[in-house]
Amino acid sequence: MPETLFECSEEFLIYLGSVRGLSENTLLSYRQDLAHFCEFFGNDKSAEGLTLEDLRLFVGYLSRRKYSVASINRIISAVRGLFAYLKKFGYISKNVSYELKCLRQPKTLPRFMSQVEIDNVCRQPEKKELLWASRDKAIFEMMYSSGCRVSELASLKFQDFTSDFRSAIVTGKGKKDRRVYFEQDARNSLMLYLKERKARFPQAEKGCAGEVSRIFLSQKGTALSAHGIWYIVSRYTGIEGTGSHVSPHAFRHTFATGMLNSGADIRIVQELLGHSNISTTQRYTHVTLERLKKVYSQAFPHSGKKD
Template sequence: ELKPSSIARTVVAIRSLYKFLARENGAVDIAREVKPPRIPKRLPKALTLTEITSLIEACGNEGISIRDRAMVELLYASGARVSEIVALDLSDLSRDEELFTLLVKGKGGKERLVPVGRYAREALDNYLVRIRPTIAREKRSSALFLNQRGERLSRQSAWKIVLDAAKRAKIESKVSPHALRHSFATHLLDGGADIRVVQELLGHASVTTTQIYTLVTIDKLRESYALAHPRSR
C-alpha cells in the first residue's frame, strides 16, 4: 500500500506529463482535475527525558568531549536550531549567578533572548574554562564553539557530534539536532508552559507553527485517558 506522500508525487508527475502533452501536441489534459491526496501533518518526535540524559552522558566529559557535551546540553536547553547554535559568538552569551542568557540570531535576522538553566550553564562553564582556551590558540575567534583548529564549528560537525553520541548511547529513536528542538518544545508544553512563551523561545513568527507541538501533548493526554478512565473503553 502506497503512502499518501508517494501517491501525491505520482499524481504531480502525471499532471506534469499531461500538461506537457497538451502544450506540445494539443492533447486533452485529462489529468488537470486530478487532485493529489492530502498529506497528514507529521507530528514531531520528541525524545524522552531518559533518552536526553543518555545522549548527554554519551558525549563524555574529558578533552574535546567537554565541548560536545556543552553543545548538546545547549541544544536541548535552548531549543535553538543547530545553525543558530554554531553561529553563536562569545558576545551572545550573558550570565549572572543563576542563569545564562543567549542572544540567538534566528531566521530573517530576527533576534531573540533565550534563558539557559543550570545543567547547560555548568557544561558551558566547564568548556569555556578548560577546553576553549586550549583550542582557540592565537586565532582569537569570536565563535562560542570551536573546532580543533580554533575555527568556528560547522553545522555538519555539530550534526556528527549528536549522531555519534546517539550511536554510543544506543538510542533507538531517531536522533538529530532538530529532535532536541522538538523535545525542548514538547517537554515545556508537557510541563505547563504557555504556548506563546514557547513560540518566543523557538523563534516562530506565528503561533500556528508552534501549535503542532500541542498535538503531541494532546495525544499523550488521550493515551492516558484511554488507559486510566474506567469508561473510556
C-alpha cells in the first residue's frame, strides 16, 4: 500500500496508463504536474495528512512563481485526479481536493496565421534548409492541410493512409479514431519527402515493424517525436526563419479558421478536428467574427473615423 505522495503518484500514473489507457504524452503531462505537487510538500509527505488549506497554499505558490492560469488549472486537475483515486481505493479517509477550485481563466482567441503568414512558413524549409527540407515542408503542409494535432501527425504510419495518400486515420484524444484529409500541395510535398526517405533509410521502408514504420523520421532514422516537430517549427519560425514564432498548434488553428471563413459547416469542422464538444470548435467562430469586425472598422468610411 503506497504511503508517501511520491508512491501514491507513481501508482496513480500506472493506473492511468494501464486501466484508463491514457497516451504517453498525457501521462508525461500528469507526471510533470504531480512532480510539482510532490516537490512542494516533499516526496515523503503522507497524502492523508494534507488539508484543503495546504492545497490552496500550493496553488498560491504556483501563482507567485508566475505559472499561467492554464498551467495552474491543469495541475489542479491532476491533483484532483490523484486524490479521487486515493479515496476510491481507501488510501485516504477524505478527499480534501473536492473543494479545490480552478482559477478563473481569461478567454483568449486561438492564435492563427493569415494566408500570407502560412504560405511564408511553408516556404521556409526550401529557403533556409536548416534541417531536412523535404521532410519539414511535408510536415508543415500536412499539419495545415489536415488540422492534425502534432502528436497525431508524429504517430502516423504507412498503414494509416489510403493508397493515394489523400486521407489517413488518426487516433486523437480519448483514443478516438477519425479520418483527416490532405490536399494536393501536402501530397506533393509528402511524395518528395518519401522519395528522399527511401534513399536515406531503405531499411525503414513500408512494411517494417516497430517505430521505424512511422512516416516521419529524424535525421538519424528514428521515429520523429511530437517534441521533435515542436523543435522543427521553432527553428523555422524563430530568428533563423520568419522571426515570428508560432507553435505547431497554430497550424491547426489556421486550418479551422480557414475552413469556417470559407463557409464550412461547424459540425464538419468539429468532426475534422476531433472535438468531442462543439463549444471547443465554436472558439473559431469567435475568431472569424473578430476578423469581420476588424475589416469592417478599417474599410467602412463612417466607422468612427473623423473627417
